Amino acid sequence: MIKRLQEKVGKLLREKKVALVIGYEMAGDGISTTPCFIEREDEVERLVWNEHCVYNLSRYLIETRELASSPSPKIGVVAKGCDVKSIIGLIQENQIKRDEVVIIGMECEGQFDVEGERQFKVEGLKLKDKDKDKDKEGKLLEKCKACEVHIPKVYDLLIKDDRNSGAPEPQSPEVNAYAQVEELEGKSQEERWQYWKKEFARCIKCYACRQVCPLCFCPQCIADQTLPQWISPSPSLKGNTTWNIVRAFHLAGRCIDCGECERACPMKIPLRKINKKLGKEIKEMFDYEAGLDSEAKPPLADFKLEDPEEFIR
Amino acid sequence: MTEVLKPGSSEPPENIYLPHLAAIKEIREETQDIKTFKLVFQDEELRKSFTYKPGQFIEFSIFGVGESPFCLASSPTREGYIECSIKKMGKVTQAIHDLEEGDIVGIRGPYGNGFPVEEMKGKNLIFVGGGIGLAPLRSLIWNVIDRRDDFKDVIIVYGSRSIADLVYKDELKQWQNTPGVKLTLTVDPGGEAEDWKGEIGFVPTILEKVNPSPGNSLVITCGPPIMIKFVLVTLNKMNFSSQQIITTLERKMTCGLGKCGRCNIGSVYVCKDGPVFTYAQIEQFQEEI
Amino acid sequence: MTEKIVSKEDLKKILEGLMKTSELLAPGKEGDLVLFKPVKNPEEVFFAYPNSLKPVKEFFFPPREELFKHEIREGKVGLSSEHQENRKRVIWGVRPCDAKSLLMFDKMFDGEYKDSYYLEKRAKSVLVGLACNEPLDSCFCLSLNAGPHAKEGLDVLITDLGDDSYLVEGITAKGEELFQGCGKESGEGERTRKKELEEAAKKKIRKTCQPPPDLESFFEDPYWEKVSRKCISCGVCTYLCPTCFCFDLSYEGRDCIRFWDSCSFSPFTKMTSGENPRREKKTRYRQRVYHKFSYFKKNFGEIACVGCGRCLRECPVKVDIVEIVNQCSKDKTKD
Numbered sequence: 001m002i003k004r005l006q007e008k009v010g011k012l013l014r015e016k017k018v019a020l021v022i023g024y025e026m027a028g029d030g031i032s033t034t035p036c037f038i039e040r041e042d043e044v045e046r047l048v049w050n051e052h053c054v055y056n057l058s059r060y061l062i063e064t065r066e067l068a069s070s071p072s073p074k075i076g077v078v079a080k081g082c083d084v085k086s087i088i089g090l091i092q093e094n095q096i097k098r099d100e101v102v103i104i105g106m107e108c109e110g111q112f113d114v115e116g117e118r119q120f121k122v123e124g125l126k127l128k129d130k131d132k133d134k135d136k137e138g139k140l141l142e143k144c145k146a147c148e149v150h151i152p153k154v155y156d157l158l159i160k161d162d163r164n165s166g167a168p169e170p171q172s173p174e175v176n177a178y179a180q181v182e183e184l185e186g187k188s189q190e191e192r193w194q195y196w197k198k199e200f201a202r203c204i205k206c207y208a209c210r211q212v213c214p215l216c217f218c219p220q221c222i223a224d225q226t227l228p229q230w231i232s233p234s235p236s237l238k239g240n241t242t243w244n245i246v247r248a249f250h251l252a253g254r255c256i257d258c259g260e261c262e263r264a265c266p267m268k269i270p271l272r273k274i275n276k277k278l279g280k281e282i283k284e285m286f287d288y289e290a291g292l293d294s295e296a297k298p299p300l301a302d303f304k305l306e307d308p309e310e311f312i313r
Numbered sequence: 314m315t316e317v318l319k320p321g322s323s324e325p326p327e328n329i330y331l332p333h334l335a336a337i338k339e340i341r342e343e344t345q346d347i348k349t350f351k352l353v354f355q356d357e358e359l360r361k362s363f364t365y366k367p368g369q370f371i372e373f374s375i376f377g378v379g380e381s382p383f384c385l386a387s388s389p390t391r392e393g394y395i396e397c398s399i400k401k402m403g404k405v406t407q408a409i410h411d412l413e414e415g416d417i418v419g420i421r422g423p424y425g426n427g428f429p430v431e432e433m434k435g436k437n438l439i440f441v442g443g444g445i446g447l448a449p450l451r452s453l454i455w456n457v458i459d460r461r462d463d464f465k466d467v468i469i470v471y472g473s474r475s476i477a478d479l480v481y482k483d484e485l486k487q488w489q490n491t492p493g494v495k496l497t498l499t500v501d502p503g504g505e506a507e508d509w510k511g512e513i514g515f516v517p518t519i520l521e522k523v524n525p526s527p528g529n530s531l532v533i534t535c536g537p538p539i540m541i542k543f544v545l546v547t548l549n550k551m552n553f554s555s556q557q558i559i560t561t562l563e564r565k566m567t568c569g570l571g572k573c574g575r576c577n578i579g580s581v582y583v584c585k586d587g588p589v590f591t592y593a594q595i596e597q598f599q600e601e602i
Numbered sequence: 603m604t605e606k607i608v609s610k611e612d613l614k615k616i617l618e619g620l621m622k623t624s625e626l627l628a629p630g631k632e633g634d635l636v637l638f639k640p641v642k643n644p645e646e647v648f649f650a651y652p653n654s655l656k657p658v659k660e661f662f663f664p665p666r667e668e669l670f671k672h673e674i675r676e677g678k679v680g681l682s683s684e685h686q687e688n689r690k691r692v693i694w695g696v697r698p699c700d701a702k703s704l705l706m707f708d709k710m711f712d713g714e715y716k717d718s719y720y721l722e723k724r725a726k727s728v729l730v731g732l733a734c735n736e737p738l739d740s741c742f743c744l745s746l747n748a749g750p751h752a753k754e755g756l757d758v759l760i761t762d763l764g765d766d767s768y769l770v771e772g773i774t775a776k777g778e779e780l781f782q783g784c785g786k787e788s789g790e791g792e793r794t795r796k797k798e799l800e801e802a803a804k805k806k807i808r809k810t811c812q813p814p815p816d817l818e819s820f821f822e823d824p825y826w827e828k829v830s831r832k833c834i835s836c837g838v839c840t841y842l843c844p845t846c847f848c849f850d851l852s853y854e855g856r857d858c859i860r861f862w863d864s865c866s867f868s869p870f871t872k873m874t875s876g877e878n879p880r881r882e883k884k885t886r887y888r889q890r891v892y893h894k895f896s897y898f899k900k901n902f903g904e905i906a907c908v909g910c911g912r913c914l915r916e917c918p919v920k921v922d923i924v925e926i927v928n929q930c931s932k933d934k935t936k937d
């Protein structure tokens with residue numbers, strides 16, 4: 001797959017179809033990957049593809065957009081099925097134009113929780129000690145267990161998995177994507193509040209969740225506003241709760257569940273659960289799922305602070 | 314009228330973040346969006362002991378709202394009170410503009426290095442100010458006028474967008490009438506009125522017209538960045554060396570103590586090592602000013 | 603200074619005693635995270651951890667701290683700042699890199715303006731160090747005048763010798779005091795064992811940081827644009843860095859609050875006029891690198907990094923400050 005990816009990207013650059021390709025390269029630790037920006041054909045060898053390509057690179061599209069403007073060079077982006085959903089989101093919300101990006105879709109079997117290998121941070125294991133294939137299932141990211149888009153829905157080029165000759169595997173997930181949400185829903189209001197209180201108390205207001213999110217692109221985030229100041233800037237249970245809830249509401253119906261916020265959060269707050277809960281509500285109320293159709297408009301174009309929401313309260 | 318409650322008995326010996334309480338004695342409206350506040354410390358001892366240099370600044374607290382840095386616009390030669398001229402910009406400054414005489418605010422300071430007043434003695438001083446940038450210059454100008462014999466000739470070039478935007482209008486007249494002080498006022502083209510007797514044009518242009526000589530002189534300039542930029546070009550043309558040019562720099566500030574980490578330009582903290590710099594120092598900075 | 607050997611049982615007893623006489627903080631697991639917390643049960647103290655997610659700076663410079671209160675009553679304004687609790691505080695299990703970082707904090711918070719909030723917490727605290735026998739791949743303290751068994755900044759250092767025995771090296775009087783009357787004299791064999799462990803730990807540290815002696819001439823290099831491209835400008839590296847000390851102040855109701863802030867954030871330097879000297883991402887990332895490797899050195903004589911590796915491990919997109927700094931010295935030796 002890597003060879004074909006490199007060839008395809010090389011060709012795009014050679015033929016000046018793109019000015020820049022956002023992809024993955026190996027990180028210094030020799031196991032995980034890290035985002036990279038390829039501008040010249042002789043750099044394509046840096047590109048890799050493996051089960052540690054967790055990052056959703058569409059987050060960089062807005063920043064690199066200026067390069068894509070006139071006359072025509074575009075931005076190429078290596079994207080998994082889930083990442084493509086956020087590209088669709090960005091197109092829907094007029095942040096990028098479809099013809100400004102070349103989507104290099106990757107057939108993806110699922111990503112591993114690589115840097116999250118909290119275990120080895122906790123127990124002091126070495127990266128090299130890790131048996132890559134052992135307990136593959138266990139290391140698969142939660143979101144991947146319920147993935148419905150192993151092959152992206154939209155792409156300009158598709159890089160197929162060599163191992164899957166012939167028809168791709170059926171794309172129906174065996175796992176209930178909302179299992180964790182439903183588990184929480186089953187609890188009492190008090191229990192839920194206690195649960196979230198414990199989680200939010202840890203938040204350090206580093207805003208990694210916002211910064212990594214492809215759809216958190218507001219030029220001025222409500223968290224940075226001072227007049228009026230909606231959210232107290234210091235990390236306290238009150239401010240943290242407001243922050244996390246306001247963010248979730250602003251993403252309701254827009255979040256495409258790439259899980260990047262939860263992955264980036266150093267305090268490991270289960271942010272996906274909040275977003276998924278809202279996604280579930282939207283699905284039930286409007287029969288809408290974000291990131292599937294670039295023509296559709298998200299049902300909630302805006303949010304209101306006074307909206308009743310039982311889940312968090 | 315207002316009395317200070319006893320601070321907590323177990324207060325640490327010295328707390329660099331705890332402001333002193335001060336009462337607003339007088340509020341003057343300078344322009345539509347600039348007001349000058351005269352402040353008197355609640356603590357009588359402090360009224361006497363609070364000394365500062367022109368060019369230094371204080372952190373001004375509105376309890377429950379926030380804290381912002383403002384330069385001391387009063388002269389240390391006038392004891393017993395301090396003054397700040399404040400332009401309405403955002404959260405804190407808006408709240409300051411809503412204050413009334415008698416209200417209590419918090420003051421920390423003075424902070425920063427201030428103007429090198431000693432080095433200015435025996436020299437011709439050329440003040441170039443724009444808009445609210447006259448505030449720190451005012452402190453120094455009154456200082457110079459009050460100690461007139463220590464300094465040589467004084468030239469002041471001051472401009473603002475329009476006549477209505479000129480600050481300290483009454484004092485400008487007093488300066489004009491002081492022997493050895495030459496004041497030139499200007500407004501941006503379009504900002505004048507029929508009876509306007511001053512100049513019309515941007516500050517750098519008018520400065521060129523005034524054409525002060527660099528011999529035994531220092532220039533002290535303060536104003537919007539764009540003005541400073543062109544003033545420097547003009548001064549350069551008139552053969553002023555960068556050691557002769559003194560200005561203040563603005564950065565976002567929180568602590569004023571060189572601790573919160575946000576106001577640095579390279580290894581220099583503007584709040585502690587500045588805000589007053591010679592242009593020769595500024596030329597050494599790598600980061601943009 | 604004294605050296606002694608104590609058993610695991612001894613340590614537990616000491617911890618039990620300290621719980622009664624002082625505020626005791628030690629690393630413990632919270633889900634998948636290792637964080638320092640008040641000890642409720644000595645059994646929960648975690649010895650075999652590489653390093654805590656948050657550095658111990660949080661106990662001297664809390665993420666959020668109330669500085670003083672104001673009160674307006676019948677037209678009167680009052681200010682009060684409560685004295686901190688003066689009970690002795692023991693921080694148990696501090697890694698040598700984090701101990702060293704506090705010496706840098708001392709330089710910042712002491713000096714011309716003395717920060718009483720910080721200094722009081724420093725004065726009442728005793729730091730019990732735990733030598734690293736298993737440094738992580740991302741650790742590089744050796745390059746920064748520290749090391750897995752370094753004592754600088756600690757009051758006492760414990761080394762796990764295996765077999766449930768620990769070598770305790772007193773460094774300061776207040777550190778030694780904690781271990782008074784327990785354990786036994788250390789022998790030649792134990793001292794050799796300790797040396798071996800230290801050497802072995804040092805060998806495990808392969809990451810090296812070689813910053814160029816002067817970064818200044820590199821300031822305008824397009825390099826910074828390139829290396830900061832993937833940075834997402836979050837607060838992770840700065841908040842988790844043991845030597846980052848930037849903060850903001852604000853009023854929340856009656857309280858004046860000090861809380862962590864970060865040079866990665868654009869509003870950090872944005873003025874009300876809208877002007878921002880560090881609007882571009884590359885200028886913010888460069889600030890972080892220069893503050894650590896150039897400005898702090900200029901102002902205080904040493905590099906403001908202790909090689910704990912947290913920023914490498916926790917960066918959501920794996921920006922590697924060591925690679926970045928090393929690379930710019932390589933580029934420079936080339937020409």
Ligand SMILES: Cc1cc2nc3c(=O)[nH]c(=O)nc-3n(C[C@H](O)[C@H](O)[C@H](O)COP(=O)(O)OP(=O)(O)OC[C@H]3O[C@@H](n4cnc5c(N)ncnc54)[C@H](O)[C@@H]3O)c2cc1C
Pocket residue numbers: 226227370379380381382383384385397398399400401402403404405406407445448449562563564565566567588872873874875
């Ligand atoms: C040394 C110095 C002297 C100054 N002297 C004067 C003066 O004499 N008169 C005057 O009108 N203005 C002066 N300013 C600018 C003034 O501090 C800002 O306009 C003011 O802080 C804006 O606060 P705000 O709450 O209204 O705005 P907001 O946008 O709501 O600002 C939020 C907070 O950010 C900080 N901040 C924002 N902008 C600045 C800034 N430019 N500089 C420093 N901190 C900032 C403050 O803590 C402020 O409360 C000075 C600035 C500095 C650095």
Ligand code: SF4
Pocket residue numbers: 202203204205206207208209210244261264265266267268269271
């Ligand atoms: S990433 Fe986590 S710790 Fe950081 S602001 Fe978001 S929720 Fe809080």
Ligand code: SF4
Pocket residue numbers: 832833834835836837838839840866916917918919920921
């Ligand atoms: S280097 Fe990494 S942790 Fe630091 S601000 Fe950038 S993305 Fe965040």
Ligand code: SF4
Pocket residue numbers: 839842843844845846894906907908909910911912913914923
């Ligand atoms: S810069 Fe990184 S490695 Fe250095 S002390 Fe800070 S977090 Fe640790």
Ligand code: FES
Pocket residue numbers: 565566567568569570571572573574575576577582583584585
């Ligand atoms: S204002 Fe805090 S360091 Fe200068």
